[in-house]
Amino acid sequence: MSFNDIVKLVSDFLWNYILLFALLGVGIFLSFKLKFPQVTKLWGSMKKLVNDIKNKVEVPEGCMTPLQSLATAVAAQVGTGNIVGVATAIAAGGPGAALWMIVSAFFGMSTIFSEAVLAQFYRESKDGQLVGGPAYYIKNGLKSKGLSIIFAVLCIIALGIVGVMVQSNSIVTSLNEAVGLSKPFITIGLAAIVGVILIGGMQRIAKFSERVVPVMAFAYILGSIVIILINLDAFLPTLRLIFVGAFTPQAIGGGVLGITVQEAARFGLARGLFSNEAGMGSTPHSHAVAQNDHPADQGFIAMIGVFISTFLICMSTVMVNMTSGSYDITIPASEMSKSAVLMTQNGFVNGFGSLGGIFLSVSLSAFALTTIVGWYFFAESNVKFLAGNKKFLISAFKAVAIAFLVIGPLLDPDLIWNLADLFMGAMALPNIIALFALSGLSKRILEHYEHYKQTGEKIPLATCERPMPTPNLFNKKK
Numbered sequence: 001m002s003f004n005d006i007v008k009l010v011s012d013f014l015w016n017y018i019l020l021f022a023l024l025g026v027g028i029f030l031s032f033k034l035k036f037p038q039v040t041k042l043w044g045s046m047k048k049l050v051n052d053i054k055n056k057v058e059v060p061e062g063c064m065t066p067l068q069s070l071a072t073a074v075a076a077q078v079g080t081g082n083i084v085g086v087a088t089a090i091a092a093g094g095p096g097a098a099l100w101m102i103v104s105a106f107f108g109m110s111t112i113f114s115e116a117v118l119a120q121f122y123r124e125s126k127d128g129q130l131v132g133g134p135a136y137y138i139k140n141g142l143k144s145k146g147l148s149i150i151f152a153v154l155c156i157i158a159l160g161i162v163g164v165m166v167q168s169n170s171i172v173t174s175l176n177e178a179v180g181l182s183k184p185f186i187t188i189g190l191a192a193i194v195g196v197i198l199i200g201g202m203q204r205i206a207k208f209s210e211r212v213v214p215v216m217a218f219a220y221i222l223g224s225i226v227i228i229l230i231n232l233d234a235f236l237p238t239l240r241l242i243f244v245g246a247f248t249p250q251a252i253g254g255g256v257l258g259i260t261v262q263e264a265a266r267f268g269l270a271r272g273l274f275s276n277e278a279g280m281g282s283t284p285h286s287h288a289v290a291q292n293d294h295p296a297d298q299g300f301i302a303m304i305g306v307f308i309s310t311f312l313i314c315m316s317t318v319m320v321n322m323t324s325g326s327y328d329i330t331i332p333a334s335e336m337s338k339s340a341v342l343m344t345q346n347g348f349v350n351g352f353g354s355l356g357g358i359f360l361s362v363s364l365s366a367f368a369l370t371t372i373v374g375w376y377f378f379a380e381s382n383v384k385f386l387a388g389n390k391k392f393l394i395s396a397f398k399a400v401a402i403a404f405l406v407i408g409p410l411l412d413p414d415l416i417w418n419l420a421d422l423f424m425g426a427m428a429l430p431n432i433i434a435l436f437a438l439s440g441l442s443k444r445i446l447e448h449y450e451h452y453k454q455t456g457e458k459i460p461l462a463t464c465e466r467p468m469p470t471p472n473l474f475n476k477k478k
Helices: 003-033 042-054 066-077 084-093 097-121 134-141 145-179 183-199 201-230 232-247 261-276 284-288 295-324 333-352 354-387 391-410 413-437 439-455
Strands: 124-126 129-131
Touching (some): 066 354, 084 295, 097 232, 097 284, 097 413, 145 391, 145 413, 183 391, 201 295, 201 333, 295 439, 354 391
């Protein structure tokens, strides 16, 4: 058995038998405990975000606006998994996997709400810059320095090293096959672009995400809508296949191909949870540094990220594959990743001709580029947690991340994908423990939000100018 086989075996066990239930379980648990904020608060948070954009909210240097924090989070959430992973899920689990993907996202909104409010509540200020994330709420909330260090180390490896390699490998391979550019040329150009963005620090990362992510997401969704409109006669039959496939896959050939309800649910839930990252412990790093009126406000903003990632972008991929006729349920498991890309590519080619393949390649590369930037920012937050805000260490980590970005295209994609799955899964475990243990605090912060709306009484949090310790006013019930 090769090293790659061992990594895949451990990763599959972690995702299929532990994380699938832990991530979905914490989402269901928090949804009921918080009284389904994804139903009662999502629309209001969208309206508030639009108003903030119209009013051009400004914040001091060292913080992010709510829009910038959301864009940075979505930059990380929307990656190659939203195209490759989603196509793989419906190929392996049938059309019904798409419905289970939506289920995972629905409950994941409560999970990511809790992550964001805890990250806001326990954030700190270092040298005029806000920092926060699971390592901080594990250390300050759970009072477990050891577990917080474990999370930080796993996050640095998962996102700043292995994750960067995964995305750079995808960009170089995709552009090489689509437009014929040489791999070394693409790699050098990618390293230069990422280097310029990272050297600018938090502010440049925030501005890059704020400008690029909305355009990227809108372009992909618009392109998908055009494909769906071209094949409008297949729209209702596709919805029927998704619902039937979720509960009775044998009715659409699942029995012959070995797809069961369990398979549809497993692939849909796991891919949905992986793509929107709810509960993984990644996106709280960007929500922690947002300057907002109340921690709950940022929690509502975080829910929008899951909605964009899964309900809009992942489902766009599903509908393109299903309505265009490119969907193929007979792909061999050994060729799943590569064939899933071709399946989606054929969907766009069917609608746009040869330009469709280029459109998908550019979309895939844009998604991967923004994910590199988002994941690096999250990893750097944990470097600061372990080593303090020492500039020479942060500069050294930038160099390390760019070095692995260059190495990524030289490695076997299956190996680095399996390593990414393994380390991201391991990273999620300490975060899930903290979300369960601190769920009471999440609830009290949400209850205080209603009080704040009536009275205007704010929770005293660390700001860029005022690095005060996190208060203990919610640690015990009054």
